[in-house]
Amino acid sequence: MNKKSLYSFNLKELESYLVDNGFSKFNADQIFQWVYKKFCFDPALWSNISKKLKEHLNQHIDLSVPKIIWNACSFDGTRKFLIQFNDNNSVETVLIPAKERLTLCISSQVGCAIGCTFCHTGTMGLKRNLKTEEIIGQFLAVSRFMLDQDDSFKNISNIVYMGQGEPLHNFTNVKKSAYLFMEPRALALGQRKITLSTSGLVPQIEKFEEFPPVNVAISLHAAHDDIRSELMPINQIYDLKRLFKAIKSIPLKAHRFITYEYILIEGLNDRMEDVEGLVNLLVKKESKINIIPFNEYPQSKFKRPSDEKIRWFKNELLKRGIVTTVRVTKGPDILAACGQLKSEVEKPNLWS
Ligand code: SAH
Ligand code: SF4
Numbered sequence: 001m002n003k004k005s006l007y008s009f010n011l012k013e014l015e016s017y018l019v020d021n022g023f024s025k026f027n028a029d030q031i032f033q034w035v036y037k038k039f040c041f042d043p044a045l046w047s048n049i050s051k052k053l054k055e056h057l058n059q060h061i062d063l064s065v066p067k068i069i070w071n072a073c074s075f076d077g078t079r080k081f082l083i084q085f086n087d088n089n090s091v092e093t094v095l096i097p098a099k100e101r102l103t104l105c106i107s108s109q110v111g112c113a114i115g116c117t118f119c120h121t122g123t124m125g126l127k128r129n130l131k132t133e134e135i136i137g138q139f140l141a142v143s144r145f146m147l148d149q150d151d152s153f154k155n156i157s158n159i160v161y162m163g164q165g166e167p168l169h170n171f172t173n174v175k176k177s178a179y180l181f182m183e184p185r186a187l188a189l190g191q192r193k194i195t196l197s198t199s200g201l202v203p204q205i206e207k208f209e210e211f212p213p214v215n216v217a218i219s220l221h222a223a224h225d226d227i228r229s230e231l232m233p234i235n236q237i238y239d240l241k242r243l244f245k246a247i248k249s250i251p252l253k254a255h256r257f258i259t260y261e262y263i264l265i266e267g268l269n270d271r272m273e274d275v276e277g278l279v280n281l282l283v284k285k286e287s288k289i290n291i292i293p294f295n296e297y298p299q300s301k302f303k304r305p306s307d308e309k310i311r312w313f314k315n316e317l318l319k320r321g322i323v324t325t326v327r328v329t330k331g332p333d334i335l336a337a338c339g340q341l342k343s344e345v346e347k348p349n350l351w352s
Contacts, residue, residue, distance in 0.1 A: 027049065069084045105163050107165050192215060223278045264293050266309070289324045
């Protein structure tokens with residue numbers, strides 16, 4: 001029988017498990033300290049844990065973290081990891097350093113079922129959902145790897161569910177992972193340090209009140225149904241009207257807003273009528289647009305607009321009162337930017 005992973009337990013569950021097996025509830029806190037604060041996954045080194053408990057854990061609980069089987073660092077400091085699970089499936093995880101934060105972009109599925117026509121991951125189809133421990137395991141494996149590389153490594157400060165997969169398609173496991181990222185005794189990230197991006201799965205958006213109140217980003221990418229349906233087949237089921245009705249149900253705390261991601265693609269959604277469409281959809285809403293210039297990858301059929309066009313599009317939205325930013329492309333030389341992730345080792349020079 002497969003052993004249960006240690007990283008699938010929240011604190012309460014581990015406490016009950018230990019009590020049920022004749023150990024002290026307080027051992028849960030000590031174990032959490034070792035794995036989530038010190039990133040030490042070898043019970044042999046856990047000095048304050050009894051021999052009896054170590055033996056029990058070794059026998060009954062899986063303590064392994066996923067394996068990093070490849071990594072590459074971009075000229076801009078972005079580092080991409082290929083991470084492999086027990087069944088040999090792998091995903092990509094990207095570590096993105098910035099001035100005051102260190103963001104980990106994590107995957108929620110192997111592949112993705114949504115099949116957006118601009119997305120490298122979408123071309124894989126869905127292989128399977130990741131388990132909670134595999135989502136948390138990406139954070140643990142990368143933290144351990146970086147600590148071993150660099151003594152001055154500072155903890156990862158932000159999580160974005162923007163790697164491979166549609167996080168709301170894996171609702172239960174992603175929700176549990178978000179709670180573990182926030183658990184003060186585990187990874188202790190603030191709710192504002194976590195962002196979940198979704199392509200717009202309406203039934204799951206409607207259940208969002210079950211989620212911890214993390215930041216939400218909606219992949220909008222078009223202001224008109226015909227273009228959105230061409231880019232994102234999901235729009236053929238949940239069109240803009242249904243999507244915005246569902247978004248209204250997301251509980252937003254005061255001064256919070258929803259981010260709309262908008263991939264800018266040359267000649268497709270970068271025209272004045274797109275600016276006007278966005279204004280119609282978003283003006284007077286608590287919202288912000290994050291423009292993502294299309295990231296090309298081998299065989300991609302779309303093109304990134306010129307920098308001048310990107311600036312023009314942004315300024316037209318700003319002029320109309322919409323808070324707009326442009327996402328800086330990170331790690332393009334190692335195919336680590338948004339939408340370029342696919343579970344195979346790709347040589348950096350493929351992209352150029
Ligand atoms: N599946 C989720 C989250 C992962 S994708 C979602 O779609 O929201 C993270 C972001 O990268 C999304 O906004 C996605 O649409 C965008 N993206 C995908 N392919 C891209 C590409 N080739 N260039 C730029 N952004 C892309
Ligand atoms: Fe899936 Fe997001 Fe890629 Fe669409 S953009 S195929 S939802 S990972």
